Amino acid sequence: MSDVSLTVNGKRVSGSAEDRTLLVHFLREHLGLTGTHVGCDTSQCGACVVHVDGRAVKSCTMLAVQASGSTIVTIEGLANGADLHPVQAAFKEHHGLQCGFCTPGMIMTATDMIARHPQGLDEATVRAELDGNICRCTGYHNIVKAILAASQAMAKGSKGKAKQAA
Amino acid sequence: MYSVNYHRAASVADAAKLLKGGDAKLLSGGMTLIPAMKTRLASPSDLVDVSRLKELQGVKVSGKTVTIGAATTHYDVSTDEKLKKACPALAHMASLIGDPAVRYKGTIGGSIANNDPAADYPAALLALGATIVTNKREIVADKFFKGLFETALKEGEIITAITFIAPAKAAYQKFRNPASRYAIVGVFVTKGKDGVRAAVTGAGDDGVFRSKEIEAALAKKFDASSLDGLKVSADGLMSDIHASAEYRANLIAVMARRAVAAANA
Structure with a gap:
């Protein structure tokens, strides 16, 4: 188990996760941000793309602990209140x-x-x-x-x- | 994925220490290793993450000498302005790897350490006559790539950089698998002060190789027409669901002609 600290959509969050936990599962299951999807789970389809430190990457192909310390933006973080991005x-x-x-x-x-x-x-x-x-x-x-x-x-x-x- | 212990190395020396415990593997971009772990084709006990090490980052160009840190991503190689001037063929090659999200994470050191028989960088480094720098020694590309997923790297050895002299002319042409974006055949040609070198990826039964036939034909004149009528033997080439050995042999000649034309353009 490792501590994972992230800034997600402007909020600081932290939690404990097994080292093998994928970033996408940490976002969905630990943080309840289910807008990021798991499609193929083999790095091909891109349904899981989030921004990590400003770069669009596949969150099914990155461990949550690898991302610890990073700033993440998910689909939930794009809109400004009721105004769509x-x-x-x-x-x-x-x-x-x-x-x-x-x-x-x-x-x-x-x-x-x-x-x-x-x-x-x-x-x-x-x-x-x-x-x-x-x-x-x-x-x-x-x-x-x-x-x-x-x-x-x-x-x-x-x-x-x-x-x-x- | 099986259970694993993650470590973030503080330096290359720290990574070397961390690698000593159990069945540890280096983690860089993770674009091959993590999918392999997910499918349980790889099951390291420990991962030693070197992707954030500043000492392994970046492209340096000094005169004709190019040095690329091992943890430099494909995106950073493909967009580096100094490299685009010194060796545009390599920046172009990096822009053809995988997809944009993969290029943001995957690294040059990770790619060559894995030495996938259809990866792009092994062909580039072999054709550029590059030197692979590790925490222990320097290895010339001709002695580095040893076969399918095999390299000259010893247990616990860490690639720190790749260095080469930019050739006068170079180009890479790739016939890519539309699903995986790996090369079905890729040919990297260079013309430098030591002559012509041509390396082929995606095709060899034993991984990346230099084509003596292409190099000999181009030694006379570095022009696509020198390869007209060139017959490449299918012996020792891969056959799989994507292409037969004979088809790959033909593609090698086609990609080589296109690469030379691009290098001269």
């Missing part, structure tokens, strides 16, 4: 989901992807960047649309803020 809003607007199982991982991957491409995204880049996220319902078409729209909305938003600041 722009990526969440775009998935809703463009119907980027059907059953919704892959959606938390898709959105966590998308926010990381948009952050790494401040110059903007094109369709080919979005599709290539979604390599590690599998959706069995949508054919990806509306997911790609949603991510492109969110990328544009967030670029406009940040320009707007820059103007306000100036």
